Amino acid sequence: MKFLDIREVCEKSGFTASALRYYEDAGLVQSVARRGLRRQYEPSTLKQLALIAMGRRAGFSLRDIRQILNKNGSPGLPRDTLHAKADELDAQIAELSALRDTLRHVADCPARSHFACERFQTLMRYAQRDVARH
Amino acid sequence: MKFLDIREVCEKSGFTASALRYYEDAGLVQSVARRGLRRQYEPSTLKQLALIAMGRRAGFSLRDIRQILNKNGSPGLPRDTLHAKADELDAQIAELSALRDTLRHVADCPARSHFACERFQTLMRYAQRDVARH
DNA sequence: TGTTGACCGCAAGCTGGCTTGAATTCGTAG
DNA sequence: CTACGAATTCAAGCCAGCTTGCGGTCAACA
Numbered sequence: 001m002k003f004l005d006i007r008e009v010c011e012k013s014g015f016t017a018s019a020l021r022y023y024e025d026a027g028l029v030q031s032v033a034r035r036g037l038r039r040q041y042e043p044s045t046l047k048q049l050a051l052i053a054m055g056r057r058a059g060f061s062l063r064d065i066r067q068i069l070n071k072n073g074s075p076g077l078p079r080d081t082l083h084a085k086a087d088e089l090d091a092q093i094a095e096l097s098a099l100r101d102t103l104r105h106v107a108d109c110p111a112r113s114h115f116a117c118e119r120f121q122t123l124m125r126y127a128q129r130d131v132a133r134h
Numbered sequence: 135m136k137f138l139d140i141r142e143v144c145e146k147s148g149f150t151a152s153a154l155r156y157y158e159d160a161g162l163v164q165s166v167a168r169r170g171l172r173r174q175y176e177p178s179t180l181k182q183l184a185l186i187a188m189g190r191r192a193g194f195s196l197r198d199i200r201q202i203l204n205k206n207g208s209p210g211l212p213r214d215t216l217h218a219k220a221d222e223l224d225a226q227i228a229e230l231s232a233l234r235d236t237l238r239h240v241a242d243c244p245a246r247s248h249f250a251c252e253r254f255q256t257l258m259r260y261a262q263r264d265v266a267r268h
Numbered sequence: 269t270g271t272t273g274a275c276c277g278c279a280a281g282c283t284g285g286c287t288t289g290a291a292t293t294c295g296t297a298g
Numbered sequence: 299c300t301a302c303g304a305a306t307t308c309a310a311g312c313c314a315g316c317t318t319g320c321g322g323t324c325a326a327c328a
Binding site for chain 4: 168
């Protein structure tokens with residue numbers, strides 16, 4: 001038995017047991033056995049969980065993440081879909097960059113009201129263009 | 135009276151009237167008058183709303199956005215805070231980039247299971263380092 | 269052979285960000 | 299003057315993503 005107890009999975013992944021159960025209900029991960037009532041997991045589950053954590057932090061929904069996880073292991077379905085998601089991420093990165101620039105400007109600009117500052121306006125226009133593109 | 139009717143604000147900003155009312159309750163924007171019951175807004179509100187839209191799409195909470203909005207107009211409080219938020223954004227951008235690379239790889243890599251692929255592992259390790267840094 | 273403490277299932281609750289519904293109030297057009 | 303349509307308040311509802319609480323079960327340790 002080289003399975004991991006749910007306790008170990010929690011410790012190593014940073015997720016709570018209840019979150020793991022929730023993910024199991026949602027079809028994101030599977031437990032492969034029980035010891036008594038306790039769920040046992042394959043070690044590879046840790047990597048899946050790492051991917052889930054990454055996706056969550058990137059703002060993906062569990063539904064999105066499930067699609068990505070289903071792809072590998074099972075016959076590869078949505079090559080285009082993945083590229084599309086990557087494109088979404090590129091757009092999001094552009095937006096975040098614009099917002100970051102705006103924040104740094106707001107922090108440093110000496111203008112009385114930022115809404116009166118020329119550079120601020122420019123940043124806003126740029127950011128809005130990004131938003132419009134979705 | 136060069137105030138904008140809520141209808142115009144909705145059309146130009148893309149927010150619904152109910153969302154505007156919600157933002158008002160939450161202290162993000164103010165209406166400056168009424169015509170009958172109808173709220174009237176200053177034109178500058180549109181720019182604030184644009185900033186809100188940008189922040190929302192970047193994943194900020196309304197609470198965060200309110201802090202940023204309060205800064206300008208009122209005596210400048212949190213210069214450091216804004217830079218800190220900008221730093222957060224930089225970190226988030228790094229994560230998103232890592233995830234984007236991972237997705238593109240998953241889409242194109244011919245390996246049977248991605249969890250068995252060397253490059254995938256490397257990407258994951260990189261991504262996890264980012265996560266750990268928060 | 270107990271007792272303990274971690275996990276179980278299930279249902280209910282919680283937070284954030286709005287939307288929806290019902291009853292009401294106006295400005296405007298006819 | 300009346301009727302219409304759009305906006306109002308307030309409460310309730312909804313969705314995602316979990317957490318919390320309860321009574322129950324079991325492996326392990328004494």
